[in-house]
Amino acid sequence: MKYLNTKEKLRLKTLLDKNKLHTIKNSKGKIIKYTYDDFDFVLWPYEEQTKIKHKVLREYLFVWATKLGSVNYINYYDGFSGGGAYYNSEENDINYGSPIIAKEQFIRAKRGNKSSFYFNDKNKSNVENLKKAFVKSGISTSNITYTIGEFENNITSFIEQLKDNPKPTFFMIDPFGINAHFSTIKKIMEIPKTEVLFNFMYNFARRFTNNKNSETNLTDLFGTEEWLNYKNLSGDAKENTLRDLYKQQLKSCAKYVYQYRMCFPNDKRTYYYLFHASNNRDGCSIMKDSFAKINYGEVEFLGPNQPNPAQLAIWDLTTDKIETLKVQIWNEFKGQTILYKDIVDRYIDSTTYLERHIKQAVLLLKDEYAEFIHVNSKTRTIDYDDTICFFDKPNLKPVQMSLFS
Ligand SMILES: C[S@@+](CC[C@H](N)C(=O)[O-])C[C@H]1O[C@@H](n2cnc3c(N)ncnc32)[C@H](O)[C@@H]1O
Structure with a gap:
């Protein structure tokens, strides 16, 4: 099978036929998935902040793979890999998720044969969907290991192997909720040449700080009980204190930690923070450049308060x-x-x-x-x-x- 390079794929880019596109809605009438008559997989709605996240990942991974892959075998581990495909309603086209972006950028950086990819999702149907989306993308599926199950269980053996034989590894940890433990991220960062991009779902965490049943989950998320001291704060004071607490935790195991604030597309409130942890100054600096490059020079996505490029x-x-x-x-x-x-x-x-x-x-x-x-x-x-x-x-x-x- 001949795999297409990025230029060839762009040339072949065809828009979707809207008559073949169908929606699946939840009980509140919100679109949660799309099906398309010609595809054997589903597409997720492509939200504005996900587009930004993917653009940053694309920019950064190309540089990361080029730099670290020049003398090393490299890995990409995606612990919450998702279903692999999105429907971009603005462009009426498919966009691919983080696993396919990573593979594509490593190939673009000419590191396709000198790298391994690990994709995990707890949902079997998402993993099957991802495999089919890969086929549709035309991007090579070599050197990929898929696992199905809870991130916290499945990552353990990977960390143990990496500890014994360290290689530069980029970890994408992108949950929907608060189900990644700080202790796991700490173990990752203690291995040389690892980097983490972690989606700290602030809006989710904030909602559960006063729910007794979520206390253990939040303590696992923060890796400390200190968050309990701040649970009764409100507004910006609560957000800034909890964000800074998480940053302080990461700084205990990573030399450089920067967080990118992502608001809801139609609301000025914070949706999540993308935390980047690295022990390399260039890593931190290049990730910031990547974000600023695709976001009008700014390092946060402000939703409806985004700068107007025409007036900048x-x-x-x-x-x-x-x-x-x-x-x-x-x-x-x-x-x-x-x-x-x-x-x-x-x-x-x-x-x-x-x-x-x-x-x-x-x-x-x-x-x-x-x-x-x-x-x-x-x-x-x-x-x-x-x-x-x-x-x-x-x-x-x-x-x-x-x-x-
Ligand atoms: C935000 S999506 C990932 C999107 C993907 N990173 C991308 O950019 O295209 C989160 C995924 O995590 C999966 N998930 C949720 N809880 C999980 C867990 N405890 N362990 C592993 N996967 C989980 C969900 O099934 C979902 O596919």
């Missing part, structure tokens, strides 16, 4: 951001000597700034506010191991008196 003056926003960051860095580090990489580490996962903003802000400090000591004399901008000596006071240039004035 990206240049002005970026200039303001960099000026603000420059002042922040100066106020924090004046009088100190510090490596440039420590400045990047300080801001990369605790602010919305991208790494290029940090670099631009630091470069603006040169001469007037700080002196740079380069490890490599040929460096024209700044390297991670360069030292920055911040002055105690700005070194304001004297007004130049012209000899000829």
